[in-house]
Amino acid sequence: MPAVTELERMLRGAFLRVTRPRVAVLAAVHDHPHADTQSILGVVRQVLGEVSQQTVYDVLHALTDAGLVRRIHPPDSVARYESRVGDNHHHVVCRACGAIADVDCAAGTAPCLTPADDHGFAIDEADVVYRGLCPDCSTERVTTRVR
């Protein structure tokens, strides 16, 4: 996790006032990539004590709007947040347990933003989700089969 001074610098750099909830939420997203709002709330409560769900929602919105965190919507999942922003990377999602991992752009420097036909849209984001089984779940299946 980046130092608190670093987190404060990020907030100021995005023209956001430095508040304890903002620092705590930003730290939680850095520490727990792809966490959902409930998990982030749990982590923030460990740090700040009582804090309302609405506060955490509002902070996540402000941080997302400011480009400090990225909101992703994996299939069959609530929104999740990550601090790896700006590189338009993709995700691989486990069909069995829902584990999520980062996948770099399929062909290099954001070529996914250059589709064969853009239909005249000014495209600034591509959302590719790879699905399969994570190592834990695929191992489990093999073991079950052997038995």
Ligand SMILES: [Zn+2]
């Ligand atoms: Zn899995």
Ligand SMILES: [Zn+2]
């Ligand atoms: Zn990611």
